[in-house]
Amino acid sequence: MEQRDPLVAVPQLDLEVKALLNAGRLPEANTLFDQVVSRIPPGADRWTRSAVLVNRAKLAWRLGRIPLALELAAEGWTDLDGENADNPAAAQAMHALAYLLEGIGNRRAAVDMLRLSVQVARRAEVPEVLGHCLQGLGGTLNFRAISSPPDRAPAIFAEAREYLREGLELTTDEQMRRALLGAYSRSLAGVGELIEAEQAARETLRQATEAGDRWSQAVANWVLAVVRRDQDDLVEARTLASRAVAAAEAINDASLLLRFSLDLADICAKMNDHVGEAAALRCSVAASKTATETLQEGLAQALEQRRVAVQAQRLAVAAQEAAARDPLTGLANRLGLERAAAGLLESTAARGRVPWLVLVDVDWFKGVNDDAGHAAGDAALREIAQLLRRECRADDLVARWAGDEFVVLLGDTDSNARDVGPVVAERIRAAVDCHDWTMVLGTTRRPTVSIGVAAGPAKLDQLFAAADMALYRAKRHGRNRVEVEPSVAEIVGGT
Known part of the structure; x- marks a missing residue:
């Protein structure tokens, strides 16, 4: 997407959209705009990017696509720092923003933004861009003069005339010259220079008719009407x-x-x-x-x-x-545990406390499935999940690791309660052992759990490996029991 002029930030296709709009060819303008709206010139710096986005917001506004205009304007405005800018693209972006501010009725902010765009364009020392910004400021001041009290209007028209005259001396772009000349003719009429105003308006009309520029034709006819009035x-x-x-x-x-x-x-x-x-x-x-x-x-x-x-x-x-949640039990699943564990372990360490990991495995669960059926086995797992929730605090992390294996991560424990992990584990074991399983399993052998416990300033995989060793001992020593990994217990005892 090449630019018409290396000194002007607006890409050529965007200018063609504007030309179609000014010619009254709205459907064609809309179609072309859809092709260019999401494309930013390669290698564009932040100023150029802002200018392109805000100018496209202006085009979207004229096409009646207000949400898109607001979105593009907000994105383009983000990088602007007008007070310190000396980039021509920044001046162009401010010029387009002023148009949008005018469109939503914030007229004072629009004039302030246009004055700032002229200041930035002067610092940038790019005549074409300065001419563009002067046209915006002069044209807007013309409209302010028209709506001002009669005693104040001539001074505002005179100020606009000087900006527009300067712009005409700077710019060589034909479309911009027509816009400047049309606005200049209106300011001339505003200060009572009717003959000069008519000459400028007729020249604007001639050029606009040759170029098919209906926007400039409209302005020229309006100025001529004012002169005749x-x-x-x-x-x-x-x-x-x-x-x-x-x-x-x-x-x-x-x-x-x-x-x-x-x-x-x-x-x-x-x-x-x-x-x-x-x-x-x-x-x-x-x-x-x-x-x-x-x-x-x-x-x-x-x-x-x-x-x-x-x-x-x-x-x-x-x-x-x-x-991250197990659909059968409603507990966190393995993914959920891994996502949440890092934060819990980190916050526990920050408080100077020691985390505990409790690894729970259901004893002889295959026999429960074989004797009572898989539906009853699923019901038993849901029941165990409820018992785990009941015996743990709300901020403990309770998860179904896999199959009939569950994990409880106790993080924010009292630093003085050095046996909190084994105590919670024993409560869980007893709750499962003493639970009335008749409604769920009938006369089938009730399930028990074996539990391995580990603690220490470690990562999740290290805690899990230690608790798994303790769980293996609990299974080997007869099941339905709690075992604590000795090496980790020694770490806890030494803290």
């Missing part, structure tokens, strides 16, 4: 203003349409053309309503997208939790 030639003023309104409608620019239709209504009122005035006012109301509804609809879409994203995140978390 101020010259009391209301009939021609009405014709020119009607053309401006029609062009603004064709390019789907609600801001221009609102301004132009209000001026057309004013001209019709001076002519006592009440039908024309009512039609123009309806157009202005419709433009205002469209802008408001578009923003509201876009914000609603953004909220809906956020809701869907949150829901998807929750589903992903639930899926992760499900993957």
Whole structure:
């Protein structure tokens, strides 16, 4: 995606989207925008990336794709530091941000952002970019002057005129020159220089007609209408203003349409053309309503997208939790134990305490399955899981390791309770041994458990290996008993 000019951050295809918009070819603009919206020029620095993203936000806004515009603007704004910037791409990004701020009604912030963009462009010393930023500031000040009290408007128009005149001396890009010249003609009309304003507007109209630039045509016709209105030639003023309104409608620019239709209504009122005035006012109301509804609809879409994203995140978390949980017993499974163990062991060590691992294995479980059936065996495992929960604290980590083997990790234990692991293990053994298994297994031999216990400042696999050795001894010495790994007990005794 090559750029039209190495000094300008906006890629060529993005400029083509803008040209299509200005020509009123909205479907084509939308199609081309879809092709370029996710592509960033290779090797782009953070300033260029910001400029591309925010300019695309501006294009998305003009296309009525408000949620996407807000998303792109937020992403592009992240890296901007206007106070210290001297990069032309940063100036362009600020210029585009100002357009969006204006679109959502934050006019003071928009003017401040445009002034900052001009400062950055001056520091960058890139004439083409400075001309672009001056056009944005001058054009916006024109609109401020129109809506200001009559005694303040001329000074604002005069300020805009100077910015726009400077921009015309800098830029060589034809499209930008048309935009500058059109805005310059309006500021000339605002300070009463009507002859010069008409000359500049007619030149803008000539160039725009040759280029098929309906945006500049709309602005030129609007300025000519203002000049004729101020010259009391209301009939021609009405014709020119009607053309401006029609062009603004064709390019789907609600801001221009609102301004132009209000001026057309004013001209019709001076002519006592009440039908024309009512039609123009309806157009202005419709433009205002469209802008408001578009923003509201876009914000609603953004909220809906956020809701869907949150829901998807929750589903992903639930899926992760499900993957770490044993479906039969509801306990953590091996994956869940491995995920949680590191944090528990780390927090235990940070408190200066010693973790215990209790490894529980059901005795003769194959015989339970053979005698009572697998359904009864599953029920017995669920019952043992409940007994484990009952005998352990809420913050102990209880898991089904595999088959008929369970693990309990006791982390935050009292440092003075040096036999807490064996005590808990014995409670578990006794609970299983004394449990009434009649409802679950009938007259089948009731299950018991053998338990190995280990402790020490060790990793999970080291604790498990030590507890497994103790469990082996418990099995060898007759089952239904608790054994503690001696070497680990010595470690605990020495702490």
